[in-house]
Amino acid sequence: MPRQPIPANGLKKLLTAVDCWYRRHGRNLPWRIGPADRDAGRAPDPYLVWLSEVMLQQTTIPHATPYFEAFRKRWPTVQNLASASWEDVSAAWAGLGYYTRARNLHTCAKVVAEQGGFPQDAASLRALPGIGPYTAAAIASIAFDERIAPVDGNIERVVSRLHAIGSDGTEAGWRASKRVISACAQDMADALPNSQRAGDLAQALMDLGATICTPRNPNCLICPLSEFCEARAQGDPDRYPVKAEKKATPTRHGSAFVLGRGGQVLLIRRPPSGLLGGMMMPPTSGWSEAKPDDPLSEAPGGFAWDHVGEVRHVFTHFALKLAVYRAEAGSRVKIEGEWLTHEDALAALPTVGRKAVALGLGSMKGKR
Numbered sequence: 241m242p243r244q245p246i247p248a249n250g251l252k253k254l255l256t257a258v259d260c261w262y263r264r265h266g267r268n269l270p271w272r273i274g275p276a277d278r279d280a281g282r283a284p285d286p287y288l289v290w291l292s293e294v295m296l297q298q299t300t301i302p303h304a305t306p307y308f309e310a311f312r313k314r315w316p317t318v319q320n321l322a323s324a325s326w327e328d329v330s331a332a333w334a335g336l337g338y339y340t341r342a343r344n345l346h347t348c349a350k351v352v353a354e355q356g357g358f359p360q361d362a363a364s365l366r367a368l369p370g371i372g373p374y375t376a377a378a379i380a381s382i383a384f385d386e387r388i389a390p391v392d393g394n395i396e397r398v399v400s401r402l403h404a405i406g407s408d409g410t411e412a413g414w415r416a417s418k419r420v421i422s423a424c425a426q427d428m429a430d431a432l433p434n435s436q437r438a439g440d441l442a443q444a445l446m447d448l449g450a451t452i453c454t455p456r457n458p459n460c461l462i463c464p465l466s467e468f469c470e471a472r473a474q475g476d477p478d479r480y481p482v483k484a485e486k487k488a489t490p491t492r493h494g495s496a497f498v499l500g501r502g503g504q505v506l507l508i509r510r511p512p513s514g515l516l517g518g519m520m521m522p523p524t525s526g527w528s529e530a531k532p533d534d535p536l537s538e539a540p541g542g543f544a545w546d547h548v549g550e551v552r553h554v555f556t557h558f559a560l561k562l563a564v565y566r567a568e569a570g571s572r573v574k575i576e577g578e579w580l581t582h583e584d585a586l587a588a589l590p591t592v593g594r595k596a597v598a599l600g601l602g603s604m605k606g607k608r
């Protein structure tokens with residue numbers, strides 16, 4: 241795992257090159273205060289930095305941006321979000337995935353509002369609900385210019401290439417490699433001169449990874465790091481970082497029951513903890529690794545269920561295959577849950593539920 245230390249004067253030159261590049265080519269993002277505005281005295285809003293960081297975990301910028309804009313418009317401050325009902329927050333989050341994050345977001349907003357605002361250092365931020373080491377470092381660095389290095393996937397790739405930090409491809413090897421990458425990123429933050437901001441460095445490295453030092457075919461010719469980059473000097477930057485091989489994703493099976501009634505559809509709210517905790521869903525069976533012998537064994541009773549197809553959804557640790565059944569209820573039927581119009585139901589559902597209900601309602605027009 242070679243790590244070529246960059247001499248102090250070289251590191252200073254590197255940081256200047258990154259800063260100049262960021263000023264000219266940094267991305268314009270709705271939660272970001274660009275360097276020119278920072279120079280003019282505009283400070284980042286820690287609430288918006290936190291919101292964007294939570295939304296961007298496991299999600300792309302194009303997918304997260306409309307959600308970010310909707311949250312900012314509806315709940316412009318952390319106090320507003322803290323006062324919102326869980327039903328409203330979960331419905332607004334539907335489609336962003338990883339629903340524990342929405343639950344933690346809401347809980348964290350209440351704690352922060354109670355405390356009168358966000359703490360301004362990574363160690364204190366880390367104590368808030370749902371804020372891990374990366375998010376704490378990102379908020380501290382971007383919102384408060386603490387000299388701490390957040391290491392996301394983009395920064396990980398840039399720094400691993402800059403220093404040619406490989407691994408043996410095992411889990412243990414990749415964990416060790418990540419520790420070295422984090423230490424190298426922190427060296428850069430520690431070496432910042434007073435004239436440069438830690439938040440700008442973090443966001444510049446994120447942008448470099450997203451736009452130039454891409455996973456495949458990095459554009460070394462226009463990279464501000466090229467004269468310092470060990471992977472480029474070796475001639476094969478694509479080979480870094482050397483991550484552990486991914487294990488095959490197991491599959492679980494279950495059934496979803498889409499019950500209609502005169503232009504409405506039945507949804508239930510799942511229990512607050514566990515996967516999709518607190519989210520609306522159509523009634524479903526439990527999910528198991530073995531395909532159930534009788535997929536209707538847990539169907540709400542008294543209805544004539546038709547099998548309409550299957551949807552597939554990939555969670556972090558497993559893929560789910562749901563057999564989808566559809567039935568129509570009479571107007572007087574009594575059953576636990578909420579009857580929503582098709583439009584409201586689709587808007588309130590997390591992605592997997594939306595796929596199942598859309599299929600059940602026959603509104604997917606052949607696309608799944």
Ligand code: SF4
Nearest residue numbers: 453460463466469477
């Ligand atoms: S020179 Fe190439 S490999 Fe090195 S950091 Fe820049 S884009 Fe990435």
